[in-house]
Amino acid sequence: DTAVSQTPKYLVTQMGNDKSIKCEQNLGHDTMYWYKQDSKKFLKIMFSYNNKELIINETVPNRFSPKSPDKAHLNLHINSLELGDSAVYFCASSPGTGNQPQHFGDGTRLSIL
């Protein structure tokens, strides 16, 4: 059983389009996250979501919006995609908001043409 699963694994689309990435965790965790990994492999937090509380990294453009239908799911919607959005996006989860290890999905590779 995959603990944190993301779909799709690959996403190729044109500039200006709107797209969504889905994430589900079956670990029973309360907190979920989205990270962006750039071409140099640097990982940076975008959002964390816990009990309907959203914490946003101030550097994330408002074209990015997380949506959580329930605590096992945190989807990422991106409007008006730009070339600089090309990256690998990772979903992660942890039991709570304490200093606990996070479990990562295998990533969604987004390529903007």
Add this chain to the structure above:
Amino acid sequence: GQQLNQSPQSMFIQEGEDVSMNCTSSSIFNTWLWYKQEPGEGPVLLIALYKAGELTSNGRLTAQFGITRKDSFLNISASIPSDVGIYFCAGYHISGGGADGLTFGKGTHLIIQP
């Protein structure tokens, strides 16, 4: 935001050699984590450290939480081909916590030559 300085950036070693990498920060972290990422996959947790001075092993891997709470190291003994990958240090800053997400180092690329 907080930054973690991870070194070395890459390592080219022979199979069987020992490996050492470290992370430092100008500010205090209250949790240090070490992850490994292989191509096409997400980071996988190797070791978690919660107390200053803590030394923890996981098979051939050993990691320590620095006394100053501003650094951590990871050692791999007797490297084997499957150790190839990118190793990341990560931590929770003392003023933040889980809700702020993890701060990551820039990774150490480990390459093993046969």
